[in-house]
Amino acid sequence: MARSGFIYGVAKRLTTGPPIYYAWVALLTLVAGIGVVAYMKQLERGLVVTGMTSYVSWGLYIGNFTFMVGVAAAAVLLIIPAYLYDFGPIKDIVIVGEALAASVLVMCMLSVTADLGRPDRLWHLIPGLGILNLPSSLLGWDIVVLNGYLFLNVFIPGYLLYKAYHVKEPNMSLIIPFILLSIPWAVSIHTVTAFIYNGLVARPFWNASILAPRFLASAFCSGPALVIIIYQIVRKYTHFHVKDEALFKISEFIAVAMALNLFLLLAEFFKELYSDTHHLSPLKYLYVGLHGKNMFVTWIWTALVFNVIAFIIFLIPRTRKSLVTLNLGCVLIILGIWIEKGIGLIVPGFIPAPLGEVWEYLPTTIEALVTAGIWAIGLLIFTLLLKVIIPIETGEFTRESRASA
Amino acid sequence: MTKPKDHFADEETILSQRGPGSRDQRKRAEAADCALPSRRSFLAGATALFGMMAVGSCSWEEFAQNNFQRMTKEEIDRTVERLKREYKAKYGKEFVVGAQRPIEGTLFAYGLDIQRCIGCRKCVYACVQENNLSRNPQIQYIRVLRFRNGSMDLEQSTIYYDPEKVPEDGYYYMPVQCQHCANAPCTKVCPVRATWSEPDGIVVVDYNWCIGCRYCMAACPYMGRWFNWTDPYIPTNEVNPETHYLGNRPRMRNVVEKCTFCIQRVRNGRYPACVEVCPVGARKFGNLLDPDSEISWLIRNKRVFRLKEELNTQPKFYYFFAT
Numbered sequence: 001m002a003r004s005g006f007i008y009g010v011a012k013r014l015t016t017g018p019p020i021y022y023a024w025v026a027l028l029t030l031v032a033g034i035g036v037v038a039y040m041k042q043l044e045r046g047l048v049v050t051g052m053t054s055y056v057s058w059g060l061y062i063g064n065f066t067f068m069v070g071v072a073a074a075a076v077l078l079i080i081p082a083y084l085y086d087f088g089p090i091k092d093i094v095i096v097g098e099a100l101a102a103s104v105l106v107m108c109m110l111s112v113t114a115d116l117g118r119p120d121r122l123w124h125l126i127p128g129l130g131i132l133n134l135p136s137s138l139l140g141w142d143i144v145v146l147n148g149y150l151f152l153n154v155f156i157p158g159y160l161l162y163k164a165y166h167v168k169e170p171n172m173s174l175i176i177p178f179i180l181l182s183i184p185w186a187v188s189i190h191t192v193t194a195f196i197y198n199g200l201v202a203r204p205f206w207n208a209s210i211l212a213p214r215f216l217a218s219a220f221c222s223g224p225a226l227v228i229i230i231y232q233i234v235r236k237y238t239h240f241h242v243k244d245e246a247l248f249k250i251s252e253f254i255a256v257a258m259a260l261n262l263f264l265l266l267a268e269f270f271k272e273l274y275s276d277t278h279h280l281s282p283l284k285y286l287y288v289g290l291h292g293k294n295m296f297v298t299w300i301w302t303a304l305v306f307n308v309i310a311f312i313i314f315l316i317p318r319t320r321k322s323l324v325t326l327n328l329g330c331v332l333i334i335l336g337i338w339i340e341k342g343i344g345l346i347v348p349g350f351i352p353a354p355l356g357e358v359w360e361y362l363p364t365t366i367e368a369l370v371t372a373g374i375w376a377i378g379l380l381i382f383t384l385l386l387k388v389i390i391p392i393e394t395g396e397f398t399r400e401s402r403a404s405a
Numbered sequence: 406m407t408k409p410k411d412h413f414a415d416e417e418t419i420l421s422q423r424g425p426g427s428r429d430q431r432k433r434a435e436a437a438d439c440a441l442p443s444r445r446s447f448l449a450g451a452t453a454l455f456g457m458m459a460v461g462s463c464s465w466e467e468f469a470q471n472n473f474q475r476m477t478k479e480e481i482d483r484t485v486e487r488l489k490r491e492y493k494a495k496y497g498k499e500f501v502v503g504a505q506r507p508i509e510g511t512l513f514a515y516g517l518d519i520q521r522c523i524g525c526r527k528c529v530y531a532c533v534q535e536n537n538l539s540r541n542p543q544i545q546y547i548r549v550l551r552f553r554n555g556s557m558d559l560e561q562s563t564i565y566y567d568p569e570k571v572p573e574d575g576y577y578y579m580p581v582q583c584q585h586c587a588n589a590p591c592t593k594v595c596p597v598r599a600t601w602s603e604p605d606g607i608v609v610v611d612y613n614w615c616i617g618c619r620y621c622m623a624a625c626p627y628m629g630r631w632f633n634w635t636d637p638y639i640p641t642n643e644v645n646p647e648t649h650y651l652g653n654r655p656r657m658r659n660v661v662e663k664c665t666f667c668i669q670r671v672r673n674g675r676y677p678a679c680v681e682v683c684p685v686g687a688r689k690f691g692n693l694l695d696p697d698s699e700i701s702w703l704i705r706n707k708r709v710f711r712l713k714e715e716l717n718t719q720p721k722f723y724y725f726f727a728t
Contacts, residue, residue, distance in 0.1 A: 045635060046633075046634055046635035046636065046658045046659055047617070047632075047634050047635075047659055048542070048634040048635035050634075052634070053634075054544075054622065054628075054630075054631050054632050054634075057619045057622045057623060057632060058619065058623060112618075115618070115619075116616055116617050116618055117615075117616065117617015117618070117619070117632070117658070117659025117660060118615065118616045118617040118659050118660065119616075120468060121597075121614070121615075121616045121617075122616065124472075124597040124599070124614060124616055125596060125597055125616070130472075130597060131472060131475075131597050131598045132596065132597070133595055133596050133597060133598045136593045136594070137593070137594050137595060137596045137620070138594065139594065139596040139618065139620050140596045143596070196620075197623075199594075200590065200594075200623055200624050201590055201624075201626060201716045201717075201718070202590060202623065202624055202625055202626035202627075202716075203623065278558075278560065281560065349623070350623070352560055353628060354559075354625065354626045354627060354628050355548060355550060355559050355562070355564075355581060355627070355628045356550075356558075356559035356560040356561070356562055357564070
């Protein structure tokens with residue numbers, strides 16, 4: 001009885017809303033649908049419909065995956081100040097960060113699946129039934145940590161919301177260990193993802209110890225930037241209250257993270273440029289072009305300029321604390337890191353190829369549509385989650401309110 | 406010596422490696438894949454069950470097939486019989502799909518005389534023929550690099566040379582294929598153990614277990630691995646029916662494949678096709694564990710080197726100077 005009441009309440013909340021909600025959900029469904037059709041095309045004809053070749057054998061899908069792992073990790077790393085320093089304003093909004101992490105994780109998994117040649121053999125990855133090649137395969141480890149992280153990000157908010165719905169105090173001694181566990185776990189998903197590339201001796205561009213630290217630094221920029229924008233949208237359309245103070249605090253973290261990110265980039269530049277070995281080639285390809293091939297140059301300089309401008313915006317307290325410039329900085333950072341830690345990280349790893357050939361890569365329309373579809377599915381999940389979560393969190397949607405209504 | 410015209414690997418044919426192939430070819434291949442009516446009716450059920458996941462798979466037996474390393478003798482026999490039926494339906498020939506175990510006391514290694522190689526690429530095409538490599542899109546396991554005298558800089562080398570006659574003055578040649586590393590970076594990364602080193606040192610792929618993630622391709626420092634971006638196409642009259650399960654049997658789309666030292670030949674006491682075809686005898690092959698083998702002799706007595714030895718991949722592919 002109570003359960004069916006909850007389902008009824010959820011269904012009602014998901015299907016009612018202002019016109020802009022309907023328009024937004026319809027748009028996402030449309031883009032997701034186009035993505036599914038594009039993916040069917042890929043299943044029908046094979047990965048030949050992508051721009052990937054045996055030279056550049058990973059592209060937009062894996063690039064997007066890498067970027068999104070960062071977002072998922074950072075959304076939860078905001079827990080650190082909330083719980084360790086008991087910074088109230090952020091604490092209130094942690095649940096939304098966890099919902100974001102869960103949605104983005106779904107996008108990560110969809111991206112890797114879209115990249116797989118044989119999705120019909122996914123069962124080969126299930127330990128017992130198939131073979132998960134642990135401990136030697138980092139991709140195997142990534143599957144473990146991503147699924148564990150997904151569990152944490154469903155379980156923690158799920159428990160807290162269940163209690164809130166029943167208007168009961170959560171048992172903090174039960175849930176705090178999970179919350180604390182999710183902090184190193186967030187670090188681990190990004191570290192393991194970096195190690196996937198980092199461990200390959202064949203690819204000098206990735207085979208540098210700076211890779212994992214840079215991953216984390218850039219994730220601390222793009223993830224919180226996305227969170228800042230999302231909270232502003234959430235507080236505009238719901239009764240959920242997010243203090244400006246929380247947003248400004250997050251923007252301070254971003255300033256530090258971006259400083260670190262740029263410093264590590266400088267360290268990478270110095271090492272490669274000063275030693276001037278053949279390991280410089282991928283970086284050369286990326287920033288100035290190699291053997292006349294320079295498709296990526298404009299993109300990466302755009303990313304660098306965006307990141308530097310955003311850094312300045314976040315560094316100056318006045319611009320950091322004005323919502324207009326803050327939002328500008330967030331958008332610049334998201335785009336900048338998306339280029340830099342997306343295909344800007346993956347593609348140059350393959351250029352030049354191990355025997356010296358330079359083959360470039362450009363995503364095809366199908367790849368772009370599938371990727372857009374994955375984003376739409378993730379945003380759709382996130383939107384629908386928030387539609388239920390936020391009223392519970394604000395106390396508008398509980399057992400009692402439903403009973404009285 | 407003069408090279409036949411079709412031996413040229415120019416940019417155009419390489420680009421076509423991911424060309425789609427004609428639609429008719431693909432249609433025919435698909436029809437042959439699903440030739441048995443009973444299997445087709447089962448496919449309908451399987452599709453309903455697994456939804457989109459079954460799209461890439463053709464039959465239930467194929468879908469549920471185990472990793473080769475975990476198969477019992479009976480399972481291997483059954484799978485081999487099924488594959489023979491499938492290949493016969495597709496190519497109209499009786500196939501041999503061998504599953505020979507490694508010969509006791511063998512560890513295969515390869516020698517390539519860099520001084521003698523004339524860059525004719527006969528090995529490249531003998532390999533394509535022997536190993537049922539896709540002709541469209543084109544896949545070639547062996548890449549013959551041409552270096553200008555005085556340098557061994559990979560970035561300055563090219564595989565796109567096209568003279569009337571080889572060898573050319575001022576250049577030397579170095580063919581590169583899978584190096585069958587003892588410390589192979591590719592097998593280490595595979596998330597499902599679809600690729601491994603056999604006891605006789607051959608690095609193989611179970612094409613039916615590979616999930617197509619291409620992590621091994623990113624890990625290989627020698628361009629030793631190739632991916633079928635779409636259904637491989639082999640003309641029916643050119644297909645080689647003498648195959649091995651872990652070697653040259655016809656592959657399916659979206660899986661990785663590689664040189665296996667012609668496992669179907671070497672486990673039956675024959676030389677790899679590239680060794681046999683080399684017109685100048687630059688290619689040597691044999692058993693490292695046999696001190697009297699040619700390969701053991703030349704490693705002892707000649708100056709040898711291995712490609713990118715600093716990566717500690719420990720290739721079993723030795724380049725040497727005969728004089």
